[in-house]
Amino acid sequence: MGRYIIRRLLWVIVLLIVVSAVTFLIFYELPSANPAVLRAGRSPNPALIAAISKSLGLDRPIYVQYWLYIKGIVLHFNFGYSYQFSLPVRTMIFQRLPATISLTVGAVVIWLLIGIPIGIISAVRSRSVMDRTAMGGALLAISAPSYWLGLVALYLFANDIGIVKIFDGAGTYTGLTADPGRWFGSLLLPWIVLAAAFAAFYSRLLRSNLIETMSEDYIRTARAKGLSERRVIWHHGVRAAITPIITVLGLDIGTLLGGAVLIETVFNIPGVGRLAYMGIENADLPVIQGTVLFGAFFIVIANLVVDIVYAFLDPRVRYA
């Protein structure tokens, strides 16, 4: 297992280099706008553009530019400066990471607390009224775009513009350390909205896996041995059926840590996703690059963690 982990970590580095190279190529060699011109502002004279090109190293060969960029990241953890805000991209991302982590962790807890029990109950009582209702609701939740769901939730339940004023509205996010109570209240509605589609998907996934698992021979054997139904379901059925959930969970967490763009935008949560959206809106290339790399980092790490956890959960899995 140790060798497997080391090998995977090395692949993480290779993967990140590839992602950074592709991102660099897209944004600097095939850009939607000239970076020096974006930096120069309105009506710049050619001398100014040339000066900025030189200071950004844009007059050098592409491989030199890329080398300088990678060197900056590896040696100084420097992702460059935002064209729009003139701030270090690293600073901006780290300032916003707590909000994204808060949003992700809370949503994960909620969707697991909702999705797993519903999935189990639906599987155990498949084709019942409860199962059909739950799966129908899940289909609705998966189909509804999260942006739309967020707006509807605000218009129904936000305490400033909602009809039933029970949750904090958009723009009320406060840091955990600043005011834990307000932090919790400001994220409740975003958590629920973000968790909705995931809970629906996980419940459907677990339901189908568990139905299949519960038809296995060893389940029948467990029952024949006189184990209680609850024990059969939890210790034998769910344990086997939940491993794909772990895989998907890891990927979803990794993706969300790169920024839940739509939810952060609707609820005005100052997270990494919102930063990425602003970067795209304003062609702020360093910000776009930085957030893409961060997102890629979390996804590849999440993949690795998931694979390791999978090996512990399923003794049949052994890595060479």
Place this chain on the structure above:
Amino acid sequence: MRLLRLTLIAAVCAVTVAACGSSGSSSSSATSSSSASSSSSSSSSGISLVGLANTKPDPSAQHFGGTLNIISGEGWEHLDPGASYFQIDYLVVYATQTPLYTFTPTSDTPQPLLASGPPAISDGGKTVTVHIKSGWKFSNGGTVTSKDVEWAFMRMFNSNVQNGYAAGYFPIVGANPAATTDAPISGISTPNTTTIVFHLTKPFGPTMADALTLPGTSAIPYGSTTKADKSSPSTWDSNPTSQVFTGPYMIQSYKAGQSLTLVRNPAWNRTLDGIRPAYADKIVWNAGADPTVAARQTLDSTNLLMADGPPAAVLQQAYTSKKSQLSVAPLGIYYASLNTTVPPFNNLDLRKAAIAAQNRSAYLLARGGPLVGHVATHFIYPEVPGFQQAGGDAGFNQDYISHPTGDMTVACKYMKLAGYPNCKYTGGYGQYGSVLIVGSNIAPGPQEMQIVQSGLNALGFKTTIKAVPQQTMYSKFCGYVKAHVNVCPTAGWIEDFPDPYAALFVPFSGEAIVPINNSNWPVLNDPAVNKAIDNAAAISNLNARYQAFAQADKMIVDDAPAIPEVWADNALVEGSKVKGVLDPWNDDWNLSFSSPS
């Protein structure tokens, strides 16, 4: 010299047009650039303004104290007064800094702010002398002197500070816009601590007097930013809380794109200021909101001001049911540029034919109907002085402009004059083999491109449409001269200060053409127009000045470099109890004049 942000105006909303009432032919026009929506019963597009918010100052009803709450979708770009050049940024910078002069919510002539009186213009307009008030303090306790104003100008010409207008509005002897340090400028002298003298390269004094209202003229302690300004970009912009302030407020906290808090500047002297009341004790601004949500939050609140315009659907709701929380005021102009340097529109008659064939009313519909403006006929727009002298709504009555829905008979006339007796174009094209139309890929860009395409196709032009991101449009196509794009239908302009020079020079003077990030999208370089603008810029007498610029406007329309689309209005919303006061020239709130109640 500010390109109009397309996101300010509502998106396509044909439904809104029907609900808004009449499509609005010309009606009463603004006679003064400072007239806000409540000064007349209808907007320049004919929409009823009765019942809309009163956005003029009302000292008898406004109260001191409390917290002013602002919300916006847009964040701030530059809060360094030397770099600041964006509508939203101006709200903060004009509250925290002190330029030499300012336009107030009720004046359309510059009022002395840091200056003690009007500038003295001499030497045929080539020397401008300004005296500043004694005893003005920085927030760190230092006293403002003329050397500190000189430093502000030195910074503006440092390319690391990235000022967007210094070279255009301050033609000072010895100023080098490509400098990379805060270098002394030989044309600026400070004979004593309260006097600063500018020696100009051309007779530009009367126009520079208006430009001294720009935020870059705010005093900065001499030498204090040397280290920061050596970096590219200057790091003085990175942490606005560490700046030194001269305005009624100072920045207490700042998170880029997220939040901003202003508190009273204890060193500011209301009596010495004489202009800004500064009602609120504190100003809290949350940015980055979804515009739809933010607009609804504002309308449902008692205490919010929304700093950017509401989306179309919310605008309609506000106009229908919450009029007292809505303001509508003139903003700028939208037009479609026709490249005058490459075929086919390097031919004047073909440009006139193209304009005549356009359904310009369709552009208004694409932007949201009469609530967002009305059809334009020339290039000085309603809020800019000189509009009435330029004929007001009717303009100069050229036949190719007179019909808002287009006139194929007139178009055919000009096609024949261009040598196409069948009224269909059969001539050559430039490098693209057709008329290349490039516009923004966000609404209403695609709709506008289709409108212009439709008019051109009716005249037999082959056309190609290319929709691109806005920044790409600016830097790689429409703003890149060598790209030779034929038509850019999503051009827009808002003046930097209420003077016709600021409305006409950069978009239409050949002297303003730069190879990259160019804003003269038609690449119009008519020596007669250039000279007319330059001559008008040297005139001090306001009536004569506005007449001269009106004549320049006529010459531009005669050159037909662009299809005038819409004179845009901007809508803003506010809470039910807050008192928002508008700066008409910036068409946004003035934080020093607004109050929580």
